[in-house]
Amino acid sequence: MTELRSRPGSTAELGARRDWLEHAEAADRSEHLAAAATALRRRDLEMITAARMGHIGGDFSAADIVATLYLGVLRVDPEAPDWPDRDRYIQSKGHASAILYAALAMVGFFEDEALDTYMAPLSPLNGHPNRRHVPGVESNTGPLGHGLPVGVGAALAGRLAGSSRRVFVLTGDGELQEGSNWEAAMAAAHHRLDNLIAIVDRNGLQQGARTEETNGLEPLADKWTAFGWQVLQVDGHDHEQLYQALRGTPLAAGKPTCIIARTQKGHGVSFMTDRVEWHHKVPDDQQASQARKELAT
Amino acid sequence: MTQAATASVGQPAIPPLHDCRKAFAQTLHDLAAADERIVVVCNDSVGSSNLVSFARDYPGRLFNVGIAEQDMVGVGAGLANGGYIPFVCAASPFLTGRALEQIKADVAYTGAAVKLCGMSPGLAYGPLGPTHHSIEDLAWLRVLPDLPVVVPADPAETAAAVRWAAQAPGPAFLRISRSPVPDLPPTVQALEPGKATVLAAGTDITLIGNGTLASRCLNAATLLTSEGVSARVLNMPWVRPLDEDAIIAAATQTGGIVTAEEHSIHGGLGGAVAELIVSRSPVRMRILGVPGQFAPTGSTEWLFEHYGLTGPGIARAALSLLGETGG
Numbered sequence: 001m002t003e004l005r006s007r008p009g010s011t012a013e014l015g016a017r018r019d020w021l022e023h024a025e026a027a028d029r030s031e032h033l034a035a036a037a038t039a040l041r042r043r044d045l046e047m048i049t050a051a052r053m054g055h056i057g058g059d060f061s062a063a064d065i066v067a068t069l070y071l072g073v074l075r076v077d078p079e080a081p082d083w084p085d086r087d088r089y090i091q092s093k094g095h096a097s098a099i100l101y102a103a104l105a106m107v108g109f110f111e112d113e114a115l116d117t118y119m120a121p122l123s124p125l126n127g128h129p130n131r132r133h134v135p136g137v138e139s140n141t142g143p144l145g146h147g148l149p150v151g152v153g154a155a156l157a158g159r160l161a162g163s164s165r166r167v168f169v170l171t172g173d174g175e176l177q178e179g180s181n182w183e184a185a186m187a188a189a190h191h192r193l194d195n196l197i198a199i200v201d202r203n204g205l206q207q208g209a210r211t212e213e214t215n216g217l218e219p220l221a222d223k224w225t226a227f228g229w230q231v232l233q234v235d236g237h238d239h240e241q242l243y244q245a246l247r248g249t250p251l252a253a254g255k256p257t258c259i260i261a262r263t264q265k266g267h268g269v270s271f272m273t274d275r276v277e278w279h280h281k282v283p284d285d286q287q288a289s290q291a292r293k294e295l296a297t
Numbered sequence: 298m299t300q301a302a303t304a305s306v307g308q309p310a311i312p313p314l315h316d317c318r319k320a321f322a323q324t325l326h327d328l329a330a331a332d333e334r335i336v337v338v339c340n341d342s343v344g345s346s347n348l349v350s351f352a353r354d355y356p357g358r359l360f361n362v363g364i365a366e367q368d369m370v371g372v373g374a375g376l377a378n379g380g381y382i383p384f385v386c387a388a389s390p391f392l393t394g395r396a397l398e399q400i401k402a403d404v405a406y407t408g409a410a411v412k413l414c415g416m417s418p419g420l421a422y423g424p425l426g427p428t429h430h431s432i433e434d435l436a437w438l439r440v441l442p443d444l445p446v447v448v449p450a451d452p453a454e455t456a457a458a459v460r461w462a463a464q465a466p467g468p469a470f471l472r473i474s475r476s477p478v479p480d481l482p483p484t485v486q487a488l489e490p491g492k493a494t495v496l497a498a499g500t501d502i503t504l505i506g507n508g509t510l511a512s513r514c515l516n517a518a519t520l521l522t523s524e525g526v527s528a529r530v531l532n533m534p535w536v537r538p539l540d541e542d543a544i545i546a547a548a549t550q551t552g553g554i555v556t557a558e559e560h561s562i563h564g565g566l567g568g569a570v571a572e573l574i575v576s577r578s579p580v581r582m583r584i585l586g587v588p589g590q591f592a593p594t595g596s597t598e599w600l601f602e603h604y605g606l607t608g609p610g611i612a613r614a615a616l617s618l619l620g621e622t623g624g
Contacts (some may be wrong), residue, residue, distance in 0.1 A: 140407040153375020183368035
């Protein structure tokens with residue numbers, strides 16, 4: 001199996017980009033993050049059309065969140081992925097692996113060309129992320145409802161170590177039907193883990209239908225509030241809202257933060273947007289061509 | 298055999314019996330004094346895991362997540378991600394049954410250095426019934442890659458297992474017995490991964506046990522001696538990785554193998570031994586444990602008797618096997 005190595009110079013490049021974003025005008029920042037998110041979607045599209053497999057709908061709903069995190073928020077070091085004091089990003093929706101891999105490559109955890117092996121035999125880039133082969137991955141996710149408990153442990157570790165690092169967990173919305181999330185939500189509030197941020201990719205669709213038709217989550221914000229979390233709802237495709245929300249955490253001292261990001265499955269491509277079948281449908285040649293056009297700018 | 302000196306003349310001495318949780322807790326407590334990375338995660342089981350003094354002496358290093366085993370194992374994985382050495386302690390049926398997917402994905406597959414401690418396994422909860430018996434845990438966990446599975450047999454081996462786990466770079470499952478066991482002969486000082494120990498030499502048949510059954514295999518060997526049978530006894534704490542050399546030697550040098558474990562006869566130590574010898578050196582076996590059924594109501598010792606998990610029961614199985622093989 002190929003060993004993935006960081007792109008030389010990527011640490012300095014990412015640091016400079018984060019600094020630039022911090023001091024840029026909001027409009028410039030938004031434009032930069034939007035362009036990066038679109039680039040991630042384009043790369044994701046090519047990975048999935050080549051592999052003939054993937055979860056493009058959930059990748060695209062999370063693309064703006066992932067781009068904002070990696071470019072502007074997370075304190076990580078692509079050339080030293082095990083830096084003990086790094087922020088932790090745990091992507092509980094492991095099936096959205098392609099968008100995570102594209103982001104890791106974009107900021108330099110490994111070379112872009114590795115993405116061409118997505119799900120190919122013996123590729124380190126499995127359909128669900130594997131920490132032991134992919135630098136930058138914190139925990140092996142795939143079965144749903146696993147990320148938040150691990151995030152609680154990582155947040156406890158950060159506190160024990162006396163570190164100011166933060167732990168970000170991205171969950172799908174359908175996976176909040178897994179009870180393990182609510183076990184973790186209770187524990188996070190009990191331990192007053194204000195270094196823990198859960199981001200819910202609230203695209204409203206799970207594999208086969210709308211969440212509210214399947215096993216309704218609403219009133220979702222009230223649930224998190226009742227569990228002791230400080231909740232903020234944002235437009236999950238508005239980069240400035242995401243940037244300010246994610247940079248501004250914790251929202252309240254002594255409380256974990258939940259950011260409910262309202263998103264659309266398949267966002268960015270008209271015929272995929274908010275369509276349940278694009279959970280894991282693979283575009284044919286004509287659809288891929290159309291998607292490329294829409295993602296050209 | 299270690300025996301108490303208090304037996305009256307003419308009667309066999311009764312060795313002192315131990316609850317291995319005590320050695321477990323004492324060793325963990327001692328190690329934690331020297332290594333601040335050692336922490337505990339448990340599920341409302343501070344008392345039943347003997348962790349009261351740990352909680353008292355290391356405030357802030359024991360996380361009781363309440364009755365939430367999936368969260369408990371995930372929290373352990375997150376602490377390991379942060380460089381800590383979490384001992385995740387819970388009654389074995391709930392740790393391994395409820396959180397099996399977390400053990401597979403968050404711990405074994407991720408390679409998180411979580412030390413899973415299955416307390417009071419097997420038939421320890423006796424009359425509380427099959428919901429509380431943990432006679433499936435070895436079957437569930439020994440199939441997971443990269444997760445060593447250790448079943449200590451007495452206090453010394455329990456302490457050695459805890460010390461080994463604390464310094465091992467990866468995850469582990471330790472099965473910590475509460476059913477009373479005697480001290481085994483001090484054959485080895487440290488626990489060597491994947492190594493069985495020979496408790497008695499023998500040439501006619503091999504008895505392999507671990508945990509609470511190791512000493513009972515030794516008792517069986519003593520009984521077999523009076524029947525003119527020379528039984529080798531292997532204590533096999535490592536269900537994964539297996540001591541393949543010791544098992545193959547037993548298969549080739551003795552006339553058959555009897556395994557005994559506080560577990561289902563399906564998928565545990567006996568299953569592991571059978572899987573190995575069937576392809577390398579087939580010999581007849583008897584796999585002793587709980588047959589494929591939910592156990593009836595009864596105390597732990599009553600259930601041991603019921604299923605022949607005693608010195609005489611193991612000896613009977615050995616004689617039966619030798620009768621078949623003409624040994």
